[in-house]
Amino acid sequence: MxxxxxxxxxxxxxxxxxxxxxxxxxxxxxxxxxxxxxxxxxxxxxxxxxxxxxxxxxxxxxxxxxxxxxxxxxxxxGDQSVRVDLFVGPGHPRLGAVRAAVDAFPVAGQDEAAPTVEHLAARLARAWSARHTSPHHRDVVGALLPDLIRDAQAAVRQADTAADRRAAQARLSEVYSLSQFFVAYQPDSALLWRVAERSMVAAQESEDPHTIGVAAWLAAQAHRDSGPAHFDAADEVTAAALSYLAPLLPDAGDEVLAIAGALTHEAGYTAARRGETGTAWRYWDEARAMAERLPESYFHPVTSFSRAIMGAHAVTIAVELHAGGESVRQAAAADASTIPSRPRRARHRIEEARGYQLDGQPDVALATLAQAHEAAPETIRYNGYAKRIVLEEAEAKSPERRRRASALAVKLGLLAA
Structure with a gap:
């Protein structure tokens, strides 16, 4: 060496x-x-x-x-006898098929006739809906992705005009964005980055503001979750996307306004990870103002940005700032029942549980994690924060708390039944 x-x-x-x-x-x-x-x-x-x-x-x-x-x-x-996946879960059974579709290198002229862009858009709409409504959303999305990836790639290759190609690139970028939700927390970080980068390239080729914003939002998350050394990169992606979208906002439709709001919250999320309290809450306030411009029932299909999500975002900011009391206060003000997406509702419950744990309320934290499991088992199974709380409470002094934590640990596959 x-x-x-x-x-x-x-x-x-x-x-x-x-x-x-x-x-x-x-x-x-x-x-x-x-x-x-x-x-x-x-x-x-x-x-x-x-x-x-x-x-x-x-x-x-x-x-x-x-x-x-x-x-x-x-x-x-260093104890190899006890292996516990935290922020990367066990490989999903459908991971291999998704990886093969991403890594394939088809050549123009070798594919069958590609579906229309409109047909791809309708399939993507159904796929996003299935992701939000299914408790086993990763399995559902993983089944749909291989064909979507191949068909979207073919649509780009077979586009006849520049306008058709841009429209096909927008759909291809969206397919890669959906893929990133599936690939996240899988044991293949290189695949995650391939998907994120291809989404951004296709988005730029599409020249569509909303598509570019979505790709930037996901790229910023990938950077941020790579650790403090990558926070600057996350901020640069977010700032560039917001600068690009800013001139469009006075007359923007709901989709563009929502992705700008999601990116603004993303900037606050990274600031909270840095421990920058004032900056984090300033961005949250700006994002809330954007959410208030959206219809009350609006819900962005990719980012979940909406009026309803701002309470959940406030909990996340407080938790990332390690403010236990504020986390609990924000959790009490948020209404999880208004979040229509099962995986996003489960994630919110996990963030609430982190807040209760920070505030010294482990029993409430465990009860909240049980609600997360009920909403979307595949979300909590791959979440390192939830696993950490469950493993910690499985060693608690309270016999009842140990029992409840151990039962949840079995459901998450952390302990044998």
Whole structure:
């Protein structure tokens, strides 16, 4: 191994502190940054990494895994006998077929007649509807994607005019956007980036403002979820998209206004991840003003942006700022029943559970996670925040809480039945 290469935590048995340092460095975090996100100091992190401090308690280890977005808990603990997927779930049975469709390299002239752009648009509308209404949305979308990807690619190749090609590129970008929802949290980060980049390229070729905004929204999320070293990239994508959309907003239709609102909230989300309280809430206020311009019943099919979602967004901002009391206050003000999307409602419940956990209400957090599971089992199964709370409470002193957490852990596949 070259002397300047990053050590491989699996090459030799190494101490917990060394693993922590490797994973922190790979995320592009300083000790002070990690300490701040943990509510501790950089010297506390240094003490663990150098071995001056012992291995922390389970709840601290799980919190470190959450902050570092560790794919597998064993990456941090070194215990290969207990493997727990956190922010990357088990590979979905339909992942292989979706990957094959994305990676295929068809040549013009070799395909059958492509469907019309209108036909693709109708299929995409049904696919988004199925994603929002099914508790097993990943399975439903995974079944639809391979044919959608192949047909949308064919539509671009067979377009006769420049206008037809732009319209087909818009639909292809949307297919890739739908694919990104499926590929997220799967054990193939390279595939996620291929999908995100192809969505952006197709969107730019389409020259359609709404399509470009959606691709930028998803690209910003991919950057942000890659860790603090990528926050600047997330901000740059969001800022560029908002600058492009800004001249259109005075006369914008609902779709363009909604994607601008979603991007504005996205900027606030990243600011909250940075710990920038004032900036995060300023962006949330701006996004809420955009939401108020939308019809009361409007719900964006990709981002879920709407009037109804702003309460959920407020909970997320408060949670990311690690403000337990404010998280609970915002959760009490939000109305989850108005969110029509099952996976988005489940995600909101998970964010509420994080808030209750921060506020020292673990029993309420577990009850809220149970509601998330009821809304969309496939959402909570792939969510590292939910898994961290469940695993932590499975070790609680309260026998009743341990029982409830263990029962939920079995449903999530974290514990054997």
């Amino acid at each position: 070259p002397v300047d290469a990053t050590p491989d935590p699996y090459a030799d048995p190494i101490a917990f502190g060394q693993r922590l340092q490797i994973l922190r460095t790979r995320r592009g975090m300083t000790r002070d940054q990690l300490g701040g996100l943990m509510g501790r100091s950089g010297s506390w992190v240094k003490g663990i990494e150098t071995g001056r401090r012992g291995i922390p308690r389970l709840e601290v280890v799980l919190r470190l895994a959450e902050v570092l977005r560790v794919r597998d808990l064993a990456d941090l603990t």
